[in-house]
Amino acid sequence: MMVSVAAVIAGLVVLVWSADRFIFGAAQTATHCKVPPILIGLTIVSIGTSAPEALVSLSASLRGNPGLAIGNVYGSNIANIALVLGITALVTPLAVHSVTLRRELPILLIINVAVIALMFDGTLGQLEGVLLLIAMVVVMAILIRLSRSAGASDPIKLEFDDELKEQGSMAKALIWLLVGLVLLVASAKLLVWGAVDIAHAMGVSDLVIGLSIVAIGTSLPELAASVTSALKGEHDIAIGNVVGSNIFNFLLVLAMPALFAPGPFAQEALYRDAPITLALTVALFLMARGVRKAGYIMRWEGAILLTVFIAYMVFIYYQSLAV
Numbered sequence: 001m002m003v004s005v006a007a008v009i010a011g012l013v014v015l016v017w018s019a020d021r022f023i024f025g026a027a028q029t030a031t032h033c034k035v036p037p038i039l040i041g042l043t044i045v046s047i048g049t050s051a052p053e054a055l056v057s058l059s060a061s062l063r064g065n066p067g068l069a070i071g072n073v074y075g076s077n078i079a080n081i082a083l084v085l086g087i088t089a090l091v092t093p094l095a096v097h098s099v100t101l102r103r104e105l106p107i108l109l110i111i112n113v114a115v116i117a118l119m120f121d122g123t124l125g126q127l128e129g130v131l132l133l134i135a136m137v138v139v140m141a142i143l144i145r146l147s148r149s150a151g152a153s154d155p156i157k158l159e160f161d162d163e164l165k166e167q168g169s170m171a172k173a174l175i176w177l178l179v180g181l182v183l184l185v186a187s188a189k190l191l192v193w194g195a196v197d198i199a200h201a202m203g204v205s206d207l208v209i210g211l212s213i214v215a216i217g218t219s220l221p222e223l224a225a226s227v228t229s230a231l232k233g234e235h236d237i238a239i240g241n242v243v244g245s246n247i248f249n250f251l252l253v254l255a256m257p258a259l260f261a262p263g264p265f266a267q268e269a270l271y272r273d274a275p276i277t278l279a280l281t282v283a284l285f286l287m288a289r290g291v292r293k294a295g296y297i298m299r300w301e302g303a304i305l306l307t308v309f310i311a312y313m314v315f316i317y318y319q320s321l322a323v
Contacts, residue, residue, distance in 0.1 A: 004197035011191030012217040014183055015052050019221045022180025023048035028173035043143055046244025049225060052218040053249050055188035057256035060210070065196055066124070066261035067269075071210020072218060073254045074273040078211075079219040080242045080249075081280040082309035088226045088238055089302025096288040096295040098236040103146055104243050105285045107139060111250050112278045119270050129258030136251035191217065204320040207266045211273065211316055239288065239297075246281070268319075276312060280305075 026044050053076050057069035088094060096102070114135070118128045191214065199209040222245050229238040257265075283305075288295040297305075 001198070001201050004194040004201065007190050007194030008198065008213065008217075011187045011194060012220070014187035015056075015191060015217065016220045016224070018180045018183035018187055019048065019052050020180075020224070021176045022051055022184055023221075024167075025173050025175070025177030025180055028167060029170065029177055032170045032173060043140055043147075046143075046241070047248050047252065049221050049241055049245045050248040050253060051184055052188065052221060053245075053253040054256065055184050056192055056214060056218055057253045058260065059185075059188045059192040060196075060206070061257045061260035063192060063196065064261060065192070065206045066257035066263070067206035067266050068192065068195060068199075068210040068214060069257035069261070070124070070254070070265050070269050071207040071273075072214050073249050074269060074277055075211035075215025076219050076253075077246045077249050077277050078273070078280060078312060079215050079309065080222050080246055081284050082305045082312070083216070084219055084223045084226050084242055085239065085284070085297060086302045086304075086306030086309060087223065088230050089297040090299055090306065091227055092230050093299055093302075094230060094235045094239060094297040096236065096239060096297075098240070101236050101240050101243065102289060102295075104143070104240070104247070105288055107142065108243055108247050109281055109285055111135070111139075111247060112274075112281050115250050115254065116270070116274050116278070119265070119274070122267060122270070123262070123264050124254075124258040125262045126259055129255040129262070132251050132255040132258060136248065136255075139247060139251060205266060207269060208316055208320045212313060243284075272316075280308070 023045055026048055030044055053072055057072050060066070060068040060072070085094070115132075118124075118131065195209045195214050196206060198213070199206050222241055225241045226238040229235070229241065287297050287301060
């Protein structure tokens with residue numbers, strides 16, 4: 001058991017660090033190739049922050065643990081909104097100004113509902129996995145179009161212009177890209193092995209471990225990125241990190257168990273975790289849209305989000321003990 005705990009801790013530490021290096025390498029490689037910063041931010045960085053979830057879900061699926069993979073998707077999306085934005089808003093209230101970001105939020109809502117529809121029959125098959133990957137390509141095309149139509153004065157464009165600048169040579173960028181990817185794969189395998197062993201030792205399901213320990217761990221890159229961006233006054237990037245990550249968690253990460261471990265899944269994911277994720281997404285949409293003025297996520301709203309996350313963790317823990 002102690003070895004498994006050590007494996008989870010080591011896996012999480014290396015996973016978070018390697019994700020940061022992978023994103024840096026990918027973003028800098030794109031910058032050297034003269035890709036517009038807003039396009040890098042909306043696609044490469046968003047996919048990069050979902051890389052830990054993707055590698056963990058792929059590893060779990062190949063090991064025959066689709067519950068952990070699906071739990072990682074919903075747990076990470078819940079953690080991104082309730083934990084990451086909750087803590088970030090407590091650090092500093094978040095203002096939402098970007099038109100581009102407000103267009104992304106309806107996309108996330110539509111994807112939420114579409115995924116529930118795909119899972120409604122109680123199984124995730126390879127057809128659903130293919131559909132999710134096709135949807136990812138379509139969404140990326142939409143995000144590229146949004147980035148090109150963003151006005152020069154769009155706050156999120158200005159924030160990305162300021163944040164994503166050349167740092168070092170192309171060779172350095174490629175080295176970090178490769179190192180980050182290799183360590184991501186290795187740490188994901190280590191984390192999944194430890195998490196599955198802990199789940200079996202504690203007598204809880206892979207789904208619960210995916211929703212809790214693994215989900216919180218793989219959301220740490222989003223937490224670090226959002227808090228850092230918020231402290232720099234880059235509020236739209238702080239929220240955009242979460243929205244983009246959740247979009248790709250649903251499309252890319254959920255495709256892993258569908259493609260590599262198709263079949264039935266724990267129904268709690270559909271009837272408990274999916275509605276909570278949808279409710280949090282609706283709440284984020286309403287806060288970001290605002291009513292009579294630009295949207296804000298105030299400190300008291302951040303406190304509510306964080307309280308919801310803690311209550312959710314306590315609820316799934318005690319529910320797992322009752323099974």
